[in-house]
Amino acid sequence: MMFGTMPQLTPDLIYGVAGIAVFAIGLVGALCTQDRLRRVLALKLCSVGAGFLLVVAAWRGPPAAPDPVPHALVITGIVVMVSATAVALALIRRLQTLETEDDT
Amino acid sequence: MTDPVIIFDLLLAAAVVALAVASLSVRDLFVAIVLFITFGLLSALSWVRLAAPDVALAEAAIGTGVTGALLLKTLRHLRYVSGTLDRAEALSVTPAAPVPAPVIWANAAFCGLVTLGLAVAFLGAPRSGPGFDALVAEAMPASGVDHPVTAVLLNFRAYDTLMEVVVLLAAVIAVWQIERGLSDAPAPVLGAVWEGFARLTLPAIVVVGTYLLWKGAEAPGGAFQGGAVLAAVGLLLLLSRLYVPQPSHRGVARWAFVLGTGAFAGVALLVAGGGRVAFEYPPEHAKTLILLIEGLVTISIAVTLAALFHGREPVALRSDRGRA
Amino acid sequence: MTVFLGTILVFLLASIIAGLFRVLRGPEPAERMLAAQLFGTAAVAILLILSRLMDTPALLDVAMVFALLAAVTLVAFVVLASRRAG
Amino acid sequence: MTLDPMILALFAPLFGAVAAFVLPRAAGAVGLVAVLLTCGAVLALARQVLAAGAVTLELGGWAPPMGIALRADGLGVAMLAMTAAVGLLVSVGALDALREARQRQYFWPLWLLLLTGMNGVYLGTDIFNLYVMIEVIALAAVGLTVLSGTREAVRAGLEYMYASILGALLFLMGVGFVYLQLGRLDFAGLIAAEPSAALSAALALMIVGLLLKTALFPLHFWLPAAHANATAPASALLSGLVVKAALYIFLRLTTHVPLPDEILVTLIGALGAGAVLWGGVQALRAERLKLLVAWSTVVQIGLIFIAFARAGQVGLAESWKAAALLILAHGVAKAAMFLAAGRIRDEVGHDIIRDLDRAPIRPTLAQFTFALAAISLIGLPPSLGFIGKWSLMEGAMAAGYWHWVAVTMIGTLLSVAYFSRVLAGFLRFDRVRAPLGEHQGWALADIAPLTLAISAISLGLLAAPILSFIELGYPFGAKP
Numbered sequence: 002m003m004f005g006t007m008p009q010l011t012p013d014l015i016y017g018v019a020g021i022a023v024f025a026i027g028l029v030g031a032l033c034t035q036d037r038l039r040r041v042l043a044l045k046l047c048s049v050g051a052g053f054l055l056v057v058a059a060w061r062g063p064p065a066a067p068d069p070v071p072h073a074l075v076i077t078g079i080v081v082m083v084s085a086t087a088v089a090l091a092l093i094r095r096l097q098t099l100e101t102e103d104d105t
Numbered sequence: 106m107t108d109p110v111i112i113f114d115l116l117l118a119a120a121v122v123a124l125a126v127a128s129l130s131v132r133d134l135f136v137a138i139v140l141f142i143t144f145g146l147l148s149a150l151s152w153v154r155l156a157a158p159d160v161a162l163a164e165a166a167i168g169t170g171v172t173g174a175l176l177l178k179t180l181r182h183l184r185y186v187s188g189t190l191d192r193a194e195a196l197s198v199t200p201a202a203p204v205p206a207p208v209i210w211a212n213a214a215f216c217g218l219v220t221l222g223l224a225v226a227f228l229g230a231p232r233s234g235p236g237f238d239a240l241v242a243e244a245m246p247a248s249g250v251d252h253p254v255t256a257v258l259l260n261f262r263a264y265d266t267l268m269e270v271v272v273l274l275a276a277v278i279a280v281w282q283i284e285r286g287l288s289d290a291p292a293p294v295l296g297a298v299w300e301g302f303a304r305l306t307l308p309a310i311v312v313v314g315t316y317l318l319w320k321g322a323e324a325p326g327g328a329f330q331g332g333a334v335l336a337a338v339g340l341l342l343l344l345s346r347l348y349v350p351q352p353s354h355r356g357v358a359r360w361a362f363v364l365g366t367g368a369f370a371g372v373a374l375l376v377a378g379g380g381r382v383a384f385e386y387p388p389e390h391a392k393t394l395i396l397l398i399e400g401l402v403t404i405s406i407a408v409t410l411a412a413l414f415h416g417r418e419p420v421a422l423r424s425d426r427g428r429a
Numbered sequence: 430m431t432v433f434l435g436t437i438l439v440f441l442l443a444s445i446i447a448g449l450f451r452v453l454r455g456p457e458p459a460e461r462m463l464a465a466q467l468f469g470t471a472a473v474a475i476l477l478i479l480s481r482l483m484d485t486p487a488l489l490d491v492a493m494v495f496a497l498l499a500a501v502t503l504v505a506f507v508v509l510a511s512r513r514a515g
Numbered sequence: 516m517t518l519d520p521m522i523l524a525l526f527a528p529l530f531g532a533v534a535a536f537v538l539p540r541a542a543g544a545v546g547l548v549a550v551l552l553t554c555g556a557v558l559a560l561a562r563q564v565l566a567a568g569a570v571t572l573e574l575g576g577w578a579p580p581m582g583i584a585l586r587a588d589g590l591g592v593a594m595l596a597m598t599a600a601v602g603l604l605v606s607v608g609a610l611d612a613l614r615e616a617r618q619r620q621y622f623w624p625l626w627l628l629l630l631t632g633m634n635g636v637y638l639g640t641d642i643f644n645l646y647v648m649i650e651v652i653a654l655a656a657v658g659l660t661v662l663s664g665t666r667e668a669v670r671a672g673l674e675y676m677y678a679s680i681l682g683a684l685l686f687l688m689g690v691g692f693v694y695l696q697l698g699r700l701d702f703a704g705l706i707a708a709e710p711s712a713a714l715s716a717a718l719a720l721m722i723v724g725l726l727l728k729t730a731l732f733p734l735h736f737w738l739p740a741a742h743a744n745a746t747a748p749a750s751a752l753l754s755g756l757v758v759k760a761a762l763y764i765f766l767r768l769t770t771h772v773p774l775p776d777e778i779l780v781t782l783i784g785a786l787g788a789g790a791v792l793w794g795g796v797q798a799l800r801a802e803r804l805k806l807l808v809a810w811s812t813v814v815q816i817g818l819i820f821i822a823f824a825r826a827g828q829v830g831l832a833e834s835w836k837a838a839a840l841l842i843l844a845h846g847v848a849k850a851a852m853f854l855a856a857g858r859i860r861d862e863v864g865h866d867i868i869r870d871l872d873r874a875p876i877r878p879t880l881a882q883f884t885f886a887l888a889a890i891s892l893i894g895l896p897p898s899l900g901f902i903g904k905w906s907l908m909e910g911a912m913a914a915g916y917w918h919w920v921a922v923t924m925i926g927t928l929l930s931v932a933y934f935s936r937v938l939a940g941f942l943r944f945d946r947v948r949a950p951l952g953e954h955q956g957w958a959l960a961d962i963a964p965l966t967l968a969i970s971a972i973s974l975g976l977l978a979a980p981i982l983s984f985i986e987l988g989y990p991f992g993a994k995p
Contacts, residue, residue, distance in 0.1 A: 075157070
C-alpha cells in the first residue's frame with residue numbers, strides 16, 4: 002500500500018508547515034512590498050498563517066475532539082484582523098484622495 | 106494506516122502556499138485580490154480538514170468574504186480617484202521601480218530562513234500536546250451551552266471576546282474619523298435580473314444568519330458567524346443601492362455599533378454588582394444571558410461590518426458627485 | 430468507499446487549480462469572475478464530501494454558508510469590478 | 516454592592532467611550548467623568564496593593580490557565596497611576612486645545628478606548644488577552660494620529676498602522692508557538708516552562724513584535740512622523756503613554772522568561788545605544804519643534820532599553836527598576852513637552868525652530884513648561900528622570916559595564932545640545948524684530964502641561980517611596 006510508506010504524514014504536520022510558510026511569505030511581503038494595497042494583503046497572509054498554527058495546536062487526531070480554546074482564539078483573531086484591515090484600507094483611500102487633490 | 110485523503114491534504118496545502126506567493130507577486134492588483142479570495146477559501150477548507158468548522162465559517166464569512174469585498178471596493182476607489190478605472194489592468198497604484206533579481210532572491214532566502222527556523226521549532230514541539238481539552242470538558246455543564254467553542258468564547262474567556270467586540274467598535278469609530286465625506290466611485294446600476302435575485306437571496310441570507318446564531322449554542326456557529334452572514338445582507342443592500350445611508354441615520358447607527366459592547370459589558374457589570382465576579386454568569390441563567398448577549402452582539406457585528414464596508418460616515422456631501 | 434471519495438476530492442481540488450489559470454490569464458474581468466464562481470461551487474462539493482468522510486454533519490451548515498457567500502461575492506464582483514463608471 | 520477597582524478601571528473608560536460616541540455633543544463632559552472615575556479606581560487599587568501586596572481577580576470565576584485573571588501589583592499600579600494622571604491632565608488640556616467640533620467629537624471615544632486598552636495591558640496576565648489589548652490600543656492610537664486630517668498625518672498614520680499590525684501579528688504567532696508547546700497562555704505557565712525550541716521561537720517572535728510596537732531603533736521608522744504630525748493632545752498621549760504599553764509587556768515577558776543568552780541582552784542594549792545616538796543626531800537636525808520632541812522619544816526609549824540591559828543576565832531582577840523609573844519619568848515629562856510644543860505652535864502659528872526666537876508673540880508660559888520638561892528629560896536633578904538615569908548608571912558601574920555608562924553620558928550631552936537649540940531661542944530677546952503681540956492669556960491648555968512638568972521635576976523628590984511601591988507584590992514573580 003502506497004500510503005503505508007509515510008506513516009508520520011498527518012494533516013496537522015502538513016498544514017502546520019504550510020501555515021508557517023504562509024506566515025513567512027506574508028512577513029517578507031509586508032516588509033518589501035511598495036504598493037499600499039498589497040501590503041495589506043501581505044499582513045492578512047501573516048494572520049492566516051498564525052491562524053493555521055493555532056488550529057494545528059488544537060488538533061487531536063480523528064477520533065478525539067479538538068481543543069476548543071485555540072479555535073475561539075482564531076475566531077477572535079479573524080475579527081480583530083478584519084477591523085485592522087478596514088482601518089488600513091480607509092487610510093489608503095483617504096491618502097489617495099488627499100494626494101490627488103494636491104496634484105491638481 | 107494513513108488516511109487516503111492525505112493526498113488531498115498535500116495538494117490543498119501546496120495550493121494554499123502557492124496562492125499566497127501568487128497573490129503577492131502577480132502584477133495586476135485585481136488578479137491579486139481574486140487570488141487572495143481563493144486563498145482564503147482554500148484556507149477555510151484546510152481548517153475544515155483540521156476539524157475546525159467554526160474557524161472555517163468565520164474565515165470564509167469575515168476573513169475572506171467581507172475582507173475581499175473591502176479590498177475590491179478600495180481598489181475601485183483608488184482606480185477612480187487616479188482616473189484609471191477604464192484601463193484593462195489594475196496596476197499598482199503607487200508605482201515603484203522594477204525590483205532587481207538579487208533583491209527577489211534575497212527576499213526568497215530570508216523567507217526560506219524564517220520558514221526553516223519556525224518549522225524546526227514546530228517539529229520539535231509536542232504534537233497533539235497539552236491543552237485545555239480536559240478542563241473545558243469538566244467545566245462544560247456549568248457553561249450554559251453545549252458547544253465548547255461557544256462556551257469558551259462567551260463564558261470561559263468572555264473577557265477576550267468583549268475586547269474583540271471593542272476592537273470592532275474602535276475600528277468603525279476610526280474609519281468614520283478617517284474618511285470624511287469622500288465621494289464613492291460611481292458603480293453601474295444593477296438591472297431587472299437583480300431584483301428577482303434580491304427577492305430570492307436576501308430572505309434566505311437572513312434566515313441562515315439567524316439559524317447560525319441559534320445553532321451556535323450546540324453546534325458550529327454563533328454570534329460572529331451569524332453576524333457576518335447578516336452583514337452580507339447589508340453589503341448587498343449597499344452594493345445595489347437599495348439602501349443609501351443618509352445623514353439622519355447616523356444616530357441609529359451609533360447606537361447599533363455600541364449595542365454589542367454595551368450589552369456584553371453591561372451584563373458583566375450587573376453580575377459583578379450582584380456579588381459575583383465580573384463575567385460570572387449564574388449557571389441557572391447562563392443560557393439566557395449568553396443568548397441575550399449573543400443576539401445583541403450579532404446585530405452589532407452585522408451593522409458594524411456593513412458600516413466598515415461602506416466606509417465614510419454618512420454626512421451631507423458638498424457636491425453630489427458620489428450619488429450617481 | 431474512502432478511497433473513492435478521496436479520489437473525488439482530489440479531482441475537485443484539481444478543477445480549482447485548473448480554474449486558477451483562467452484567473453491568471455483573464456483577459457476580461459468577467460472570465461476571472463466566472464472562474465472564481467467555479468471555486469465556490471467546487472468548495473461546496475468538497476465540503477459535502479468531507480462531511481461524509483469525516484462524519485461531521487455540521488459541515489453541511491458550512492457548505493450552505495459557502496453557497497450563500499458565493500452569491501454575494503458574485504454581486505460584489507459585478508458592481509465593484511466593472512470597468513464602467515455608472 | 517461593591518465593585519472591584521480593577522473592574523472599574525477597565526469599565527469606566529469603556530462605558531465612557533460608548534457614551535461619548537453615542538452622545539457626541541456631551542463627549543467632553545462624559546470623557547472627563549470617565550477619566551476621573553478611572554483615577555478613583557486606580558487610587559482604590561493602589562490602597563489595596565499597599566495593604567495586601569499583589570491582588571488578583573479571576574474573571575467569570577474561571578481559574579487560569581483556562582480562564583483569564585487580572586493581577587495588580589506595585590509596578591502595574593504605578594503604570595496605571597501614571598496613565599490615569601497624565602491622561603487626566605491631557606484631557607483637561609484637550610478640552611481647551613481641540614478647537615474643531617469634529618476633532619472634539621472623535622477625540623473622546625478614541626482616547627477612552629485607548630485608556631481601556633492600556634489599563635487592560637497593565638492588569639493582564641494572559642498573553643492572548645494582551646494581543647487583543649494591543650490591537651485595541653493600535654486602532655484607537657491610529658485614529659488619534661490622523662485626527663488632524665493633514666496629508667502628512669494620514670501618511671504617517673498609515674505607516675504606523677502597518678507597523679502596528681505587523682508587530683501584533685508577530686506577537687500572535689509567538690502566542691501560537693507558546694500554545695503549541697505549553698497548552699496554556701498565562702504568565703504563571705511561562706514562568707514554570709522548561710526551555711525548548713518552540714518557546715525560543717515564541718520568545719523571538721513576540722520580542723521582535725513588541726520592539727516594533729515600542730519603536731526601538733532600528734524599528735523606530737514609523738514613530739517620528741506619526742508623533743510629530745498628530746494634534747498636540749494626541750501626540751502627548753501617543754508619546755507619553757502608548758509606546759509604554761508594549762514596553763511594559765516586553766519587561767514582563769523577558770523577566771518571566773529570562774533571555775537564554777547574555778549576548779541577546781547585550782544586543783538589545785546595543786540597539787538601545789543605537790537609538791540614543793541616531794535619535795540624538797536626528798533631533799539635532801530636526802527643523803520643526805514637534806519633530807525634535809518626537810525624535811527625543813526615540814532616544815528615551817533607547818535609554819530605557821539600556822537600563823534593561825545594564826545589569827546583564829546576573830542582575831536582571833534589579834535592572835527592571837531603573838527601566839520602570841525611566842518609563843514613568845518619560846511618560847510625565849514627554850506629555851508635558853508635547854502639550855507645551857502644541858501651545859507654542861498654536862500661539863506663534865508655526866513650529867520652525869529657527870524662527871521661534873523671532874516670533875512676534877511670546878508664549879512665555881508654554882516656553883517655561885517646555886524648559887521644565889526638558890530638565891527632566893535631560894536628567895538634571897532633582898527630576899524623576901535624573902533618579903532613573905542615576906539608578907541606571909549606578910547599576911552599570913556596579914556590574915562593570917562601562918560602555919553603557921559612556922553611551923548614557925553621550926546621550927545626555929546630545930540631549931543637552933538638541934534641547935538648547937530650542938531653549939536658547941526662547942531666551943534671546945535681542946532678536947525680536949516684530950512688536951510683541953498680545954499673549955492669549957492663561958488657559959486650561961497651559962495649566963495642564965505646567966502641572967505635568969512640575970510633577971516630572973518634583974516626583975524625583977518622591978523617588979524612594981515610588982521605588983518601594985513598584986516592588987510591592989514582587990512584580991515579576993521572582994524572589995526579592
